[in-house]
Amino acid sequence: MKGAEPAPEYSTDDKAFREQNPMAEFLRMERMPHIWCPGCGIGTVVTCFVEAIKASGYDRDKIAVVSGIGCSGRVAGYVKFDSFHTTHGRAIPFATGLKLANPELKVVVISGDGDLASIGGNHLIHAARRNMDLMVICINNFTYGMTGGQVTPTTPTTANASTTPHGNYETPFSLPFLADASGATFVARWTALHAHNMTQTFGKALKHRGFAFIEVIAPCTTLYQRRNKLGDGLDAMDYYKENADIQHGADTRSVGISFQGDIALGKFVERQKPTFLDAVNDHYMKVLGDSYQLYGKTTAELQKEAEERARLSASKEAEILECGADD
């Protein structure tokens, strides 16, 4: 009888595996195995993100991960950084607040298409317009995975979803085009299969100053693949392999995705623009002059300033006392 095979060689017990895993420093291994379905691409994106952080040499305390609601919202619970699982669609506002309160942090938003493009669509375009210094990873699986496969703003036309059982009749968003048109300064797209390319792009986006938007196409086996009779995760990966077309620097107007059509991949946009904090400081320096206190200083600088002020006021008090003594 089949199935009587011994356990695979080179395997270890769970405890040793948790400790030996090279990602143990960056993932909350005590929470594994995770809740994502077999064949889901979110785990791949998390691995690539962690690899990119490892390669970039960032201090772990200087990174914050914010996620919204949905399957991809669970990322915040699995990464061992300061992380924040926020309300539905509001991952970018929370991240904006975090960045403005502590500009030293590198704030990364990891969320899904339903969270970022649908209920959080307004926040996405306005963060891009302001050029907030955030890195946004949008894991696009073309459906609302956690709530039962409803249609999202990115579901391709004619695709089946639980709220469009006879096929979707709406025109979907092309997320790179939306981000580019709104003013994002770094726009890229990869699929869950292109793990090495994705890792490199994450590394570049971590170093980028300004709003970086990376769309990652990932399979949703339980809902999107099943409802559309597209097979399992491997079939989705085969589709990415067959229909992927790497076009770095392509015009974002031409990168829309039709149902099972070609997917244009690559880094589409990278440009430099003043970030929100730069713009605030520049403007008020012009308007208010020297009386304006620069926003977004590091803690060390602020401390030094406070000490200086304390020293000055102390010497002034001493002067006043001296003056009093003269009278």
Next chain:
Amino acid sequence: MSFGKLKKAYGRITINPNWCKGCGFCVEYCPTDALEMSNAYNAKGYHPPRVKNADECRDCKFCEKVCPEFAIFVTTDQR
């Protein structure tokens, strides 16, 4: 084929069959076919992969990156 002093890289694959959900990404996309699906079952009823040919692993770590379950990793084998 010789590339001067360049040496072949070798990797040592470690698999955690208990976390695996049998998606098959690592087996399908291993560039050197070092892995294969086993007939064994894990506690959840999935078939985890196993190392078919350990000497074929070139330490590219693609299985480690593509695995959505964090259930496989490769360490460089110095030999």
